[in-house]
Amino acid sequence: xTSLTGHPPRRGPxxxxxxxxxxxxxxFVGFAVIPLVGVFALSFATWDGIGDIHPSGLTSWRAVLTxxxxxxxxxxxxxxxxxxxxxxxxxxxxxxTFLAGSQRYRAVLGVVYFIPLMLSSAAIAIAxxxxxxxxxxxxxxxxxxxxxxxxxxxxxxxxGVVVFVVSWQFIPFHSLIYQGGVxxxxxxxxxxxxxxxxxxxxxFFSITLPQLKYTIITSSTLMVVGSLxxxxxxxxxxxGGPGDATxxxxxxxxxxxxxxxxxxxxxxxxxxxxxxxxxxxxxLRRLGGRDAGASQLEGA
Amino acid sequence: xxxxxxxxxxxxxxxHRERPHRSxxxxxxxxxxxxxxxxxxxxxxxxxxxxxxxxxxxxxxxYYASNPLVPSDDPTLENYRLVVESDFLRYFVNSVVVxxxxxxxxxxxxxxxxxAIVRGRRMRVLRAMNGLFLMGLAIPLQxxxxxxxxxxxxxxxxxxxxxxxxxxxxxxxxxxxxxxTNFIRDVPKELFxxxxxxxxxxxxxxxxxxxxxxxxxxxxxxxxxxxxxxNGFLLPLILTQSPDQRTLPLALxxxxxxxxxxxxxxxxxxxxxxxxxxxxxxxxxRQLLSGLTAGFSR
Numbered sequence: 001x002t003s004l005t006g007h008p009p010r011r012g013p014x015x016x017x018x019x020x021x022x023x024x025x026x027x028f029v030g031f032a033v034i035p036l037v038g039v040f041a042l043s044f045a046t047w048d049g050i051g052d053i054h055p056s057g058l059t060s061w062r063a064v065l066t067x068x069x070x071x072x073x074x075x076x077x078x079x080x081x082x083x084x085x086x087x088x089x090x091x092x093x094x095x096x097t098f099l100a101g102s103q104r105y106r107a108v109l110g111v112v113y114f115i116p117l118m119l120s121s122a123a124i125a126i127a128x129x130x131x132x133x134x135x136x137x138x139x140x141x142x143x144x145x146x147x148x149x150x151x152x153x154x155x156x157x158x159x160g161v162v163v164f165v166v167s168w169q170f171i172p173f174h175s176l177i178y179q180g181g182v183x184x185x186x187x188x189x190x191x192x193x194x195x196x197x198x199x200x201x202x203x204f205f206s207i208t209l210p211q212l213k214y215t216i217i218t219s220s221t222l223m224v225v226g227s228l229x230x231x232x233x234x235x236x237x238x239x240g241g242p243g244d245a246t247x248x249x250x251x252x253x254x255x256x257x258x259x260x261x262x263x264x265x266x267x268x269x270x271x272x273x274x275x276x277x278x279x280x281x282x283x284l285r286r287l288g289g290r291d292a293g294a295s296q297l298e299g300a
Numbered sequence: 301x302x303x304x305x306x307x308x309x310x311x312x313x314x315x316h317r318e319r320p321h322r323s324x325x326x327x328x329x330x331x332x333x334x335x336x337x338x339x340x341x342x343x344x345x346x347x348x349x350x351x352x353x354x355x356x357x358x359x360x361x362x363y364y365a366s367n368p369l370v371p372s373d374d375p376t377l378e379n380y381r382l383v384v385e386s387d388f389l390r391y392f393v394n395s396v397v398v399x400x401x402x403x404x405x406x407x408x409x410x411x412x413x414x415x416a417i418v419r420g421r422r423m424r425v426l427r428a429m430n431g432l433f434l435m436g437l438a439i440p441l442q443x444x445x446x447x448x449x450x451x452x453x454x455x456x457x458x459x460x461x462x463x464x465x466x467x468x469x470x471x472x473x474x475x476x477x478x479x480x481t482n483f484i485r486d487v488p489k490e491l492f493x494x495x496x497x498x499x500x501x502x503x504x505x506x507x508x509x510x511x512x513x514x515x516x517x518x519x520x521x522x523x524x525x526x527x528x529x530x531n532g533f534l535l536p537l538i539l540t541q542s543p544d545q546r547t548l549p550l551a552l553x554x555x556x557x558x559x560x561x562x563x564x565x566x567x568x569x570x571x572x573x574x575x576x577x578x579x580x581x582x583x584x585x586r587q588l589l590s591g592l593t594a595g596f597s598r
Contacts, residue, residue, distance in 0.1 A: 016502050017420035021429050023405075024413035024473050031448060031470030032436055038447030049449075095341060098334025109342050114589060115349060118577040120531030122549040123570045126556050127352045130563045138351060141368030168344065173592075180593035200331075221438075228440040232533035236553060250442055257446055258538055270443040281438030 042267035049261050060264030073252040081227040084166045096178025117172045125236035155245035174219045181215030217288035224280050356568040379568035391551035399530045402468035410476035415506050418484045436474030463539040472525045483517035520591030548573040
């Protein structure tokens with residue numbers, strides 16, 4: 001009668017369960033795990049992308065690690081990550097909390113809010129490129145000098161544009177996550193706080209924010225690991241320029257590998273990306289006190 | 301600030317407009333900073349979209365002369381004609397094939413795996429598999445594109461739509477398994493047990509019990525993957541070459557390269573590639589957003 005005790009029944013060796021998981025495993029191993037191992041291997045080889053692959057020891061790593069381009073690309077990557085996190089998180093929490101309320105005009109706002117979520121990075125980047133054109137874009141057309149800068153032609157401005165467009169694209173998604181998080185906070189907490197005379201701001205900082213802890217970890221993990229993969233947006237928007245001002249690691253990898261045909265060094269960059277991603281995910285998991293992935297699973 | 305926020309409740313005069321339990325809360329929890337940010341953000345989101353749309357209807361000579369925020373008094377479809385004549389339909393069909401070809405197996409496989417992981421959590425093999433999928437969440441899978449490129453070449457699939465489909469399935473699996481595991485775990489154990497007592501096999505239980513009960517999650521995962529794959533740029537960029545294998549985002553990019561000087565035409569292309577998802581959004585907005593909220597914030 002083990003099956004009625006509420007525990008998962010014990011399974012014999014012939015359970016079909018592993019077979020149910022097999023198709024996912026095969027594709028995932030074939031196109032994610034093997035490539036993951038492969039990228040380590042390729043970082044110790046020389047390959048131009050077409051011809052034969054030759055083992056070359058530490059040559060690629062030496063080339064990458066002594067290249068001043070690497071600390072720069074790492075720096076840009078972390079800057080984009082940090083600044084876009086700092087811009088997106090407070091705004092997403094604010095908007096998420098707002099959307100979780102029940103103001104009537106919220107529905108009207110909601111229709112437009114989430115459109116960026118549907119658009120491809122390529123479409124967004126192309127539209128912004130035209131919009132920010134110093135001669136024919138929005139600022140020039142409206143004859144507003146402050147808006148008709150050479151946005152993508154000056155390093156500091158281009159960096160700001162990248163952060164802005166990233167936020168434009170992803171704040172809707174993260175505010176959606178926070179909206180869900182806020183809606184799960186038990187209302188009794190607010191009722192109790194109100195009886196104790198806590199004001200709105202006090203309630204926000206003493207109840208909403210702490211209760212959102214795991215939501216913040218989840219959202220931040222997605223933001224931070226996701227920011228390592230910003231490729232299409234930056235590639236189409238600035239191609240890493242002007243100069244190398246917006247050349248993040250993922251773009252660096254693409255340019256070395258698929259444009260300069262240096263697959264070895266490109267693989268070394270990819271390995272660095274993987275390590276940075278893992279380190280950040282582990283760090284956030286530490287901060288959260290439990291598994292960052294599981295925080296989405298287990299619910300509040 | 302505090303005083304504004306803790307202002308006594310306003311008279312509840314509009315309560316009839318809303319369901320009673322919500323309106324009570326609305327009045328108590330009016331959120332002024334949120335509201336302000338909400339309207340500002342609306343402007344930030346809407347202006348670029350509006351500008352893109354109206355500019356796509358402007359004739360090129362008017363684009364340079366007119367106020368960018370005023371719609372053309374003589375709107376033209378010329379830009380759209382140009383885009384459609386540049387093989388738009390083919391790219392659209394390619395995108396549909398890749399998206400459907402990747403999403404259906406991705407969701408199917410992930411659902412079966414999630415079911416197995418929840419039901420067989422005592423089995424070491426399945427726990428290890430779950431760990432493997434979760435690891436995929438922490439790793440930027442884009443970092444693996446160079447070996448993926450190599451594998452696709454070795455399989456002689458380079459420059460085919462199948463080359464885009466296979467890695468897309470793999471990249472979709474970690475998050476799909478996570479969200480689906482999460483939902484299947486909520487199905488009461490008693491239901492599984494009674495299915496078992498009735499003599500149902502795992503296969504039957506999977507389709508007759510778990511699938512119907514987790515339909516909203518399945519739908520969410522389907523929509524999310526479809527969006528991601530539909531909008532994918534990197535894989536088409538590195539795994540295809542010939543124009544007839546292009547998907548929409550890549551076609552958009554090459555179109556921009558060719559017609560970059562004709563900004564209204566480029567923006568018409570942006571609108572056209574975006575239109576299919578926006579139409580879906582218009583119909584399925586509520587389902588989509590509630591699904592995403594539930595899927596990611598649990």
